Amino acid sequence: MKILIVEDDTNIIEILRVALSEKYYLVEVAPNGKKGLEQALATAYDLIVLDVSLSIIDGISIYQHLRNQGCHIPILLLTGKANIAKTITVLDAGADDYVLEPFNLEELLSKIRALLRRGMISRTPIIEFGALHLDPSSCQITYQGKILPLTAKEYALLELLLRNSQRIFSQSSLLEHLWSLNEIPSENTVRAYIKSLRSKLRKVGAKADLIETVYGFGYRLNTKELEVGNVQPKIMGTEKLIHSRKADEESEDRLLPTTHSSIEQRIKSQLAGVWERYQNKYRDRLAIIKQAVKYLLENKLTEDLRQQAQQQAHTLAGSLGTFGFDNATCLCQNIEKILKSTETLSQTQAEEIQILLLELQKILEQNPTLIPPQLDVQTAYLNQEYRLLIVDDDLELAQQVAAEATIAGIETVVAESISTARLAIACSRPDIVLLDLCFPQSPEDGFALLAELTALHPPIPVLVFTSQDSFAERVKVARMGGKGFLQKPVFPSEIMEAIASILQQSNTSSAKLLIVDDDPQILDILRTILQPWGFTLTLLDDPQNFWDTLEEFIPDMLILDLEMPNFSGIDLCQVVRNDPHWSNLPILFLSAHRDTQVVQRVFAAGADDYVTKPIVEPELLARVLCRLERSQIIRKFAEIDALTGITNRRKSAQELTRLLHLAERQSQPFYFVVLDLDRFKYINDQYGHDAGDQVLSQLGKLLKQSFRQEDVVARWGGEEFVIGLYGITQQQVVKRLNHLLDALRRLEFTTSNQENFTVTISGGVAEYPKDGHDVQTLYRAADTALYQAKAAGRDQIFLLTMN
Numbered sequence: 187m188k189i190l191i192v193e194d195d196t197n198i199i200e201i202l203r204v205a206l207s208e209k210y211y212l213v214e215v216a217p218n219g220k221k222g223l224e225q226a227l228a229t230a231y232d233l234i235v236l237d238v239s240l241s242i243i244d245g246i247s248i249y250q251h252l253r254n255q256g257c258h259i260p261i262l263l264l265t266g267k268a269n270i271a272k273t274i275t276v277l278d279a280g281a282d283d284y285v286l287e288p289f290n291l292e293e294l295l296s297k298i299r300a301l302l303r304r305g306m307i308s309r310t311p312i313i314e315f316g317a318l319h320l321d322p323s324s325c326q327i328t329y330q331g332k333i334l335p336l337t338a339k340e341y342a343l344l345e346l347l348l349r350n351s352q353r354i355f356s357q358s359s360l361l362e363h364l365w366s367l368n369e370i371p372s373e374n375t376v377r378a379y380i381k382s383l384r385s386k387l388r389k390v391g392a393k394a395d396l397i398e399t400v401y402g403f404g405y406r407l408n409t410k411e412l413e414v415g416n417v418q419p420k421i422m423g424t425e426k427l428i429h430s431r432k433a434d435e436e437s438e439d440r441l442l443p444t445t446h447s448s449i450e451q452r453i454k455s456q457l458a459g460v461w462e463r464y465q466n467k468y469r470d471r472l473a474i475i476k477q478a479v480k481y482l483l484e485n486k487l488t489e490d491l492r493q494q495a496q497q498q499a500h501t502l503a504g505s506l507g508t509f510g511f512d513n514a515t516c517l518c519q520n521i522e523k524i525l526k527s528t529e530t531l532s533q534t535q536a537e538e539i540q541i542l543l544l545e546l547q548k549i550l551e552q553n554p555t556l557i558p559p560q561l562d563v564q565t566a567y568l569n570q571e572y573r574l575l576i577v578d579d580d581l582e583l584a585q586q587v588a589a590e591a592t593i594a595g596i597e598t599v600v601a602e603s604i605s606t607a608r609l610a611i612a613c614s615r616p617d618i619v620l621l622d623l624c625f626p627q628s629p630e631d632g633f634a635l636l637a638e639l640t641a642l643h644p645p646i647p648v649l650v651f652t653s654q655d656s657f658a659e660r661v662k663v664a665r666m667g668g669k670g671f672l673q674k675p676v677f678p679s680e681i682m683e684a685i686a687s688i689l690q691q692s693n694t695s696s697a698k699l700l701i702v703d704d705d706p707q708i709l710d711i712l713r714t715i716l717q718p719w720g721f722t723l724t725l726l727d728d729p730q731n732f733w734d735t736l737e738e739f740i741p742d743m744l745i746l747d748l749e750m751p752n753f754s755g756i757d758l759c760q761v762v763r764n765d766p767h768w769s770n771l772p773i774l775f776l777s778a779h780r781d782t783q784v785v786q787r788v789f790a791a792g793a794d795d796y797v798t799k800p801i802v803e804p805e806l807l808a809r810v811l812c813r814l815e816r817s818q819i820i821r822k823f824a825e826i827d828a829l830t831g832i833t834n835r836r837k838s839a840q841e842l843t844r845l846l847h848l849a850e851r852q853s854q855p856f857y858f859v860v861l862d863l864d865r866f867k868y869i870n871d872q873y874g875h876d877a878g879d880q881v882l883s884q885l886g887k888l889l890k891q892s893f894r895q896e897d898v899v900a901r902w903g904g905e906e907f908v909i910g911l912y913g914i915t916q917q918q919v920v921k922r923l924n925h926l927l928d929a930l931r932r933l934e935f936t937t938s939n940q941e942n943f944t945v946t947i948s949g950g951v952a953e954y955p956k957d958g959h960d961v962q963t964l965y966r967a968a969d970t971a972l973y974q975a976k977a978a979g980r981d982q983i984f985l986l987t988m989n
Contacts, residue, residue: 192222219243250664260301300789332390356404471498496525497626575616590678640667700741748777763792830886838900856954858964863905946981
């Protein structure tokens with residue numbers, strides 16, 4: 187295990203170095219914040235011990251910057267200020283844990299062990315293969331030192347090929363490896379990912395056939411193109427094997443050459459239409475710059491016209507790249523740099539701008555490159571209505587983003603100035619703000635508004651996007667509480683992906699908390715503190731009822747008292763950690779004890795956090811929100827189907843088994859439903875897979891709206907869905923399913939060619955225990971009823987008829 191210590195106190199460094207080395211940890215040291223940040227970004231560590239009060243760059247800013255870069259290495263903060271305000275600041279930064287200075291060495295070591303235990307779950311080896319370098323700790327892949335800007339699925343695809351360099355993967359095999367069980371899209375999606383990945387590899391200098399198509403079989407890594415003597419990857423760390431589950435079937439899968447997908451054509455068409463509508467406005471912006479140059483050559487340039495020209499150059503730099511004019515972006519940035527370089531511009535500088543304008547004119551006379559670099563990016567599913575405020579003086583770009591947001595179901599307001607943004611916020615609080623930093627016509631810049639939004643209680647998440655890309659600005663945004671940083675030019679699809687990610691991380695207030703404490707007064711205090719934040723609470727004063735309550739309530743987090751009659755909090759924590767279904771549930775302890783031995787026992791039992799009594803409201807809230815946010819990030823990737831937003835097969839199988847056990851113990855009814863879209867292959871063949879994905883996405887939303895929160899609603903693969911309903915009558919089941927059929931019939935879908943179509947669904951229902959006692963048996967019974975419904979004409983639900 188490798189640990190980085192970022193500390194400027196040489197005495198503390200020496201104490202930690204000796205103590206950790208004796209425990210066989212590899213220890214590296216950074217003597218200041220700047221050096222620590224550089225090392226953390228450059229090297230893979232298992233844990234970082236980070237002092238809050240550092241020179242040059244403070245610890246909290248380093249933490250925020252690492253998290254904004256997607257680095258999820260566990261971090262333990264050291265703070266010498268034992269006041270509540272500093273504690274809350276540390277926790278709001280998203281800290282995994284903290285220790286007060288002067289610290290107890292045994293307590294610090296116990297917390298390090300706890301964080302390393304949790305961090306080991308996702309550790310995989312670093313791989314070097316020729317010019318390709320994969321670092322799982324930072325989720326980055328580089329080629330000849332250049333970072334590949336990959337989506338999560340592209341990263342997983344390239345990692346799979348790197349770890350299995352001698353193997354050919356069929357399309358069905360890739361779907362099986364990269365999507366959970368059978369929750370898979372069509373094979374066209376694999377081709378789209380391969381195409382996008384090849385494109386990105388070419389952009390960083392890799393050869394065209396680095397990912398090779400073996401016609402009739404599949405894809406593999408082209409080791410000859412990497413030009414290395416040894417075709418086996420160099421792995422640093424513990425080997426992790428990836429097993430094939432259908433090796434016998436892979437050789438039979440056939441591949442067709444990659445073709446343009448319908449979604450690619452749709453995006454090209456949309457961008458072409460936008461360019462057609464707005465290209466004259468962009469040329470008007472160029473005209474202002476030309477006029478400024480003309481007046482400069484005649485010594486007539488006013489400061490007002492110079493400011494206008496600078497603003498237009500700034501706007502063009504951020505916008506033209508969206509249409510594929512990458513060179514135009516560089517030219518505009520150079521023009522902007524000259525216009526604001528000195529107080530008095532020279533004739534030479536005017537001539538330089540003239541040359542840049544001529545080159546820019548030639549580029550804009552060509553057809554734009556209208557294929558985005560991330561065609562396969564799909565906005566993460568958002569299961570509620572959100573409101574987005576875009577603050578940018580580039581109205582054309584803002585309107586493009588607003589159009590994408592509307593498609594994703596997000597209400598959007600555009601403000602062209604800081605003052606207009608303040609008015610919009612006063613009228614209706616947004617859920618997230620997309621903020622440009624530069625407003626040349628305003629005395630204020632975006633930082634002023636960022637400070638106001640992050641100071642609110644609760645703060646409004648802010649995603650910054652700007653054409654400026656200095657490291658100092660990135661650090662400043664992180665220090666001020668910004669949730670993300672994007673550099674223009676940036677595609678609307680990339681912006682929407684970042685927005686969806688931030689919204690999902692921020693949506694913690696609807697979580698369910700189970701609190702166990704034998705003191706009714708403490709339970710009342712916790713209810714008073716937590717209920718106003720929108721949490722759903724279950725308060726339990728008798729730990730003997732804990733397990734039944736846990737299975738019925740299904741909490742997102744546990745809060746446990748340490749000392750209780752019959753069963754202690756540690757007993758309950760260990761029981762939860764021993765059950766695979768609940769092993770990742772966040773657990774926070776409450777106790778009046780502060781001694782090291784007790785704290786050590788709590789973390790050894792599997793606790794995630796520890797709060798001392800008497801309870802301080804801001805500290806408790808900060809800890810709860812922090813833990814829930816981290817838990818949601820993990821759960822999103824492990825349990826949710828990305829296209830439909832509902833539970834995937836693996837997670838739903840666990841939930842269905844749990845409900846079956848509950849039905850058995852409580853003698854309650856349970857119904858298992860299998861649903862299948864009618865003639866779905868025809869929809870994909872007739873209207874394209876983009877239309878098919880649209881149907882699946884809308885059906886996922888409809889299913890979430892049609893059933894209770896306690897029901898299990900899941901996608902089991904392709905067009906097949908399952909539902910588990912507990913504690914409900916047969917009549918209620920039939921009524922709910924018929925309502926679903928009616929609602930789906932009323933939905934009308936539109937293709938990119940403006941063709942309209944509708945869809946229907948058929949279903950089968952099995953009843954526990956009459957039709958089966960486990961998930962597999964009930965599935966087969968419901969599937970039999972489904973085929974009876976299909977045979978009877980489709981668009982209906984059948985209960986299993988027993989002969």
